[in-house]
Amino acid sequence: MSRVRLRGKVRPTALEPHTARVVVRGRYEPDTILAAAGRPLRITFHREDTLACSERVVFPDFGKSATLPPYEDVTVELAPDRAGEYEFTCQLGVLRGRLIVTGPDAGARP
Numbered sequence: 368m369s370r371v372r373l374r375g376k377v378r379p380t381a382l383e384p385h386t387a388r389v390v391v392r393g394r395y396e397p398d399t400i401l402a403a404a405g406r407p408l409r410i411t412f413h414r415e416d417t418l419a420c421s422e423r424v425v426f427p428d429f430g431k432s433a434t435l436p437p438y439e440d441v442t443v444e445l446a447p448d449r450a451g452e453y454e455f456t457c458q459l460g461v462l463r464g465r466l467i468v469t470g471p472d473a474g475a476r477p
Contacts, residue, residue: 384409384444391421391435395455395464404470408445414438423458426466432458 384407390396391414402408414421414435425432426445433443447453450470456463 382406386411388413389464390415391424391462392416393418393421394462398464400464400466402445402447402466402468404447404450404468406447408447408466409442410445411440411442413440420457420459420461424455425458426453426455428453 382405385402387400387402387408387410389400389410389412391412393416400408400410412424412433412435414437417437421435423432423434424443426443429445429447431443431445433441435441445466447466447468450468453466453468454463455466
């Protein structure tokens with residue numbers, strides 16, 4: 368991250384990303400993630416099962432998905448720019464989670 372020096376103070380020029388960790392074990396733990404609009408978000412998934420349904424996580428509102436190999440960490444980076452509730456699921460839609468984004472446009476959708 369780049370920094371700017373102003374009168375003896377160092378200030379970041381970009382927002383630090385919010386981070387979250389989700390364990391996949393027959394469900395998402397936790398199944399609700401809180402984030403702020405306009406702040407980058409990094410969610411690290413750790414899959415602790417070998418069920419076929421948990422092989423992939425899908426964020427349909429963000430047009431993103433990721434393959435989750437068993438017993439490995441996989442990080443998904445999102446840039447939620449509007450407040451609202453967004454679902455994430457497994458590839459079959461059986462496992463479900465929510466991303467709640469707060470901010471000035473509460474309730475808006477992308």
